[in-house]
Amino acid sequence: xxxxxxxxxxxxxxxxxxxxxxxxxxxxxxxxxxxxxxxxxxxxxxxxxxxxxxxxxxxxxxxxxxxxxxxxxxxxxxxxxxxxxxxxxxxxxxxxxxxxxxxxxxxxxxxxxxxxxxxxxxxxxxxxxxxxxxxxxxxxxxxxxxxxxxxxxxxxxxxxxxxxxxxxxxxxxxxxxxxxxxxxxxxxxxxxxxxxxxxxxxxxxxxxxxxxxxxxxxxxxxxxxxxxxxxxxxxxxxxxxxxxxxxxxxxxxxxxxxxxxxxxxxxxxxxxxxxxxxxxxxxxxxxxxxxxxxxxxxxxxxxxxxxxx
Ligand code: GUN
Numbered sequence: 001x002x003x004x005x006x007x008x009x010x011x012x013x014x015x016x017x018x019x020x021x022x023x024x025x026x027x028x029x030x031x032x033x034x035x036x037x038x039x040x041x042x043x044x045x046x047x048x049x050x051x052x053x054x055x056x057x058x059x060x061x062x063x064x065x066x067x068x069x070x071x072x073x074x075x076x077x078x079x080x081x082x083x084x085x086x087x088x089x090x091x092x093x094x095x096x097x098x099x100x101x102x103x104x105x106x107x108x109x110x111x112x113x114x115x116x117x118x119x120x121x122x123x124x125x126x127x128x129x130x131x132x133x134x135x136x137x138x139x140x141x142x143x144x145x146x147x148x149x150x151x152x153x154x155x156x157x158x159x160x161x162x163x164x165x166x167x168x169x170x171x172x173x174x175x176x177x178x179x180x181x182x183x184x185x186x187x188x189x190x191x192x193x194x195x196x197x198x199x200x201x202x203x204x205x206x207x208x209x210x211x212x213x214x215x216x217x218x219x220x221x222x223x224x225x226x227x228x229x230x231x232x233x234x235x236x237x238x239x240x241x242x243x244x245x246x247x248x249x250x251x252x253x254x255x256x257x258x259x260x261x262x263x264x265x266x267x268x269x270x271x272x273x274x275x276x277x278x279x280x281x282x283x284x285x286x287x288x289x290x291x292x293x294x295x296x297x298x299x300x301x302x303x304x305x306x307x308x309x
Contacts, residue, residue, distance in 0.1 A: 008236070008269040011154045017281035020153070020309055021066060024288045027308040028067040031295065034306065039295035040069040041099045041125065041287070042091045046084065046110065047077030052103045059101070059284055066288050071097060081110045085118050092120040098298055099125030099291035104179075122297065125290045128178065136186050143290055147218075148184040150282030151237045152191070155214055158235045158271035166193035170211050174198045174225070174259070175218035180239055184216050205229075217259035227264030236260055236272040239279050 031037050041063045045056045056072065063070040073087060084102075091097045100123045106112050116124075121131035127143035135142035156164055171193035175181035181197060188195045198208050200219075209215055209229040217225050218239035230236065240259030249255065258275030266272050273279055289309050296303045 008266040009158060009271040010266075011158050011235075011237075011271050011273045011278065013150075013154065013273055013278040013280065013282045016154065016157060017150075017285040020282070020285040021062065021288060023307070023309040024066050024285070024292055027292055027303070027306045030306040031292070031301070031308075032067070035299060035301060037295055037299050037301070038067070038069055038096075039098050039291050040071060040094075040096045041101065041291045042071040042073065042094075042097045044073045044075065044084070044087065044091075044100070044102045046075045046079055046103070047107050049103075049105065052105075056103055059287060062284055062288060063291070066292075068288070068291060069096065077107050079110075081114065084110060084115060088115065088118045092118075092123060095298075097123065098295040099123055099287075101125050101287070123294060125287060125294060126179075127183065127290065133178065133183070136183055139190060143294070144187065145179055145183045146286040146290060147180050147239060147279060147283045148187050149286040149289070151184060151216060151239065151279055152187050153286075154237055154273055154279065154282060155235055164191055166191045166214065169193050169213040170196070171214040171216070172196045172198055172209055172212035173216045173218065174202075174205070174209065175216075175220075175239070177218065180218040181216075184218065188214065188216075219259050221259055222257045223259070223261040225260040225265060227261060227268050230265050230268040232268050233270035234268075236265055236269045237279060238262070238273050238275050241275060241280055 043056055043059055060070045060072050091100050100119050102115055116128045121129045124132050124143050127145040132143045171188040173181050173185045176197050176199045185195050185197045198205055206229045210231050212234055214235045216237040220240055222242035222244050238258035238260040242257050243254050244257050246253045246255040256276045292308050293303055
C-alpha cells in the first residue's frame with residue numbers, strides 16, 4: 001500500500017445490475033399497460049454443459065422477475081443441426097418471441113456460425129448475427145452484445161464527468177473474440193477512444209496494457225493482468241470468470257477469479273470491476289435490456305416512450 005492511497009473505486013456490478021433490472025421492470029410494466037405487449041425471450045440450451053446450465057437458469061429466472069415471458073428449450077446433446085435450425089425457424093416466426101438466444105458453446109457437430117446466421121437479426125438478442133456486427137462496425141443502429149454493452153455502462157459509471165465521450169483516452173482491449181473483444185473495441189471507438197485490440201500474439205503485452213486509460217481484459221486466463229500492467233488511475237474492466245482451486249477454503253474447494261489480479265491492480269487503478277459481482281451480473285441485465293428494446297422495435301415503439309434504459 002502506498003502511503004495514504006485509498007485504492008481504486010470499486011465498480012459494483014451487482015448494484016448497477018439491480019438498478020438496470022429495476023428500470024427494465026418498470027418499462028416492461030408500461031409496455032404491458034400502455035401497449036398490451038409483453039416481451040418474450042427464448043433461450044435454447046443444447047446439451048448439459050454445467051456452466052451453461054447455471055447461466056440459462058439465471059437468465060430464465062431474471063426474465064420472469066422482469067415481467068417478461070421466458071421460453072426455455074433444452075435439447076439433447078445429440079440433437080442434429082437440422083433439428084436446431086428448425087427450432088430457430090419456429091421461434092423466428094413466433095410473434096410472442098422477441099429475442100432468441102442460443103447458449104454457446106454448442107456441441108462440436110453443430111456449426112456455431114450457421115446457427116447464429118439462422119436467427120432473424122431483429123430477434124438476435126445477443127447481437128452475434130453478422131448483420132448486427134456489421135451495423136455496429138459501421139455506426140448503424142444495432143443490437144449490441146450484452147457483455148460489451150454492460151462493460152460500457154460500467155466505464156461510464158467510473159467516468160461520469162466524460163458523459164460517454166472518451167476523446168483523447170487510450171483504450172486497450174485484451175481478447176479478440178466476436179462475443180466480447182471485437183464489439184467492445186467498436187463501442188470504445190464509437191465513443192472516440194483510441195483503441196488497441198491486443199491478443200495472445202501481441203508482443204510485450206504488459207507494455208501495451210500500460211498505455212491504457214481504459215483496460216478491458218477478456219481472455220479467460222486467471223489473474224493474467226498484474227499490477228505492473230496497469231497505468232496509474234486507469235479504469236479496469238474484468239470480463240474473465242475463471243474457476244480456480246482454493247485449498248485455503250478447504251479440500252477440493254474452488255473460487256472465481258477474473259483475468260486481472262484484483263488485489264495487485266486495485267492498488268494502481270482508478271476504478272476496477274470485481275469478480276464475481278462485476279461484469280457478470282451486468283451481462284444478464286443487458287440481455288433483458290436488449291430483449292425489451294427488440295420488443296419495442298417489433299411494435300414500432302420508441303423505447304424512451306416507456307422509460308426503457
Ligand atoms: N456463452 C457465454 N456467453 C454467452 C453469451 O453472452 N451468449 C450466448 N448465447 N452464449 C454465451
